[in-house]
Amino acid sequence: MTRSLAGSILTPGGFVAGSLHIDGHGRITAIEGRDISPEQARENGDILLPGFVDLHVHGGAGRDVMEGGDAALQVARRHAEHGTTALLATTMTAPYDDLEAALGAIGTLCREGAPGAARVLGMHLEGPYINAAKLGAQPDFARPVSLDELRRLDALAPVRLLTLAPEVPGNMDAIAALCGAGYRVQIGHTAGDYEQGREALARGARGFTHLFNAMTxxxxxxxxxxxxxLAHAQYAEIIPDLLHVHPGAIRTAMRCIPHLYCVTDSTAATGMPDGEYKLGRQAVTKCLGGVRLADGTLAGSTLTMDRALRNLVDVVGLALDDAARRVATYPADFLELTDRGRLAPGAWADVVRLDGELRVQAVYLQGREREGQEGDRRHVAHAG
Structure with missing residues (x-):
């Protein structure tokens, strides 16, 4: 069975008003329509964007990835409600046994997926290979990188990305071996200087974790x-919740870093009322739109990717197509995924439908409408 979705569709070449065709396996087969501008797409409504790709997700719906059990599944379902169709479950700095328990619970979800949930592509180890002087909200279990430890964790659930501080003894020398073994390395939670950042990039590091935060x-x-x-990176994460980074700094970074992309750094407090929650072993409090430790340190966010998109367009001032690339295409490109983060023939039909106010109306996960979602079925046609 094939299906078609009609609306203002963002293709790699720009917006078209027309139809997107999906085969029975959940892949896009063709897109037909006439060219329109981003402004016309927003005026028309019924905007079809590539599903959002979030490479830094700690939690949501009151659950934290480090809990193990079905926590990652519930997190992936909550973020799917907000248009995220693929994500990396992100750990905290922790003892090995805690990491082993968390990844052991997530491996099957990474391999098989689950109905109604964003696809968990693998793990982002935000710790433990960071600098204890730049923990931010991380617990103090920082240690130098261990390739043996990393391989054991990767056998439980695929480690797609890891954050490290290159100035920590042994970490700089490990970067080439890590990259050679297939791991993507980001620089973060670092007290390193400019020269060490340049050297880490030269050795194979590809990006920076939550740019501006927890670094010199x-x-x-x-x-x-x-x-x-700002001087040398092609990729970096940024958290556009307007608490972690001022809109002016976001614009500065976007002028300097060609493929700056957005992450939520979301916590268990995402989508929940004010109160106390867990972030790994840390107790955090949600209040006044943010999440903080008892001493006031920002501890992740309550951001969702649909809100990130609206902030980029309505506050930072980006065109809708540019903003969409930064919440979908660029993070997929960072992981070298050519079949996610874009609406093009051959790609997965991960699609989010928005209205003219950029509010989520429907989400399609590999061609299937998300479970528990009524959607606007006037725009969906089926052909046997």
């Missing part, structure tokens, strides 16, 4: 790790 800042005589990112 830019100063005109000490450019720091932020300076290395």
């Amino acid at each position: 800042p830019l100063h005109h005589r000490l450019p720091g790790m932020v300076g290395a990112a």
Whole structure:
């Protein structure tokens, strides 16, 4: 059975008003229509964007990835409600046994997926290979990178991305071996300087974890790790919740880093009322739109990717097509996924339908409408 979705469709070449055709396996077969501008797409409504790809997700729906059990599944379902169709479950810095328990519970979900949930592509190890001087909201279990430990964890659930501080003894020398073994390396939670950032990139590191946060800042005589990112990076994460980074700094980074992409860094508090929640072993409090430790340190966010998109367009001032690439295409490109994060023939039909106010109306996961969602069926046609 094939199906078609009609609307203002964002293709790699721009918006078209027309139809997107999907085969029985959930792949896009063709897109037909006439070219329109991003402004016309928003005026027309019924906007079809590639499903969002979030490479930094700790939690949601009151659950934390580090809990194990079905926590990652519930997190993936909550984020799917907001248009995220693929994500990396993200760990905290923790003892090996805690990481082993968390990844052991997620492996099957990564391999098989689940109805109504964003596809969990694998793991992002945000710790433990970071600098204890730049923990942010991470518990103090930081340690140098261990390729043997990493391989044992990868056997439980695929490790697609890891954050490390290159200045920690042994970490810089490990980067080439990590990249050679197929792991993608980001620089983060680092007290390193500009020169160490440049060297880490030269050795194979590909990006920066939540740019500006938990790293040495830019100063005109000490450019720091932020300076290395702005001067040399092709990719970096940024959290556009408007708490972690000022809109002006977001615009600055976007002018400097060609493929700057958005992450939520979301926690268990995402989609939940104010109150206390867990972030790994840490107790955190949601209040005033943010999540913090008892001392006031920001501890992840309550951001969802649909809100990230609206912030980019309505506050930062990006065109809708540019904003969509930063919440879908660029993170998929960072993982070298050519069949997600874009609406094009051969790609998975991961689609989010938005209205003119950029509110989610429907989500399609590999061609299937998300479970528990009524959707707007006026725009869906079936052919046997």
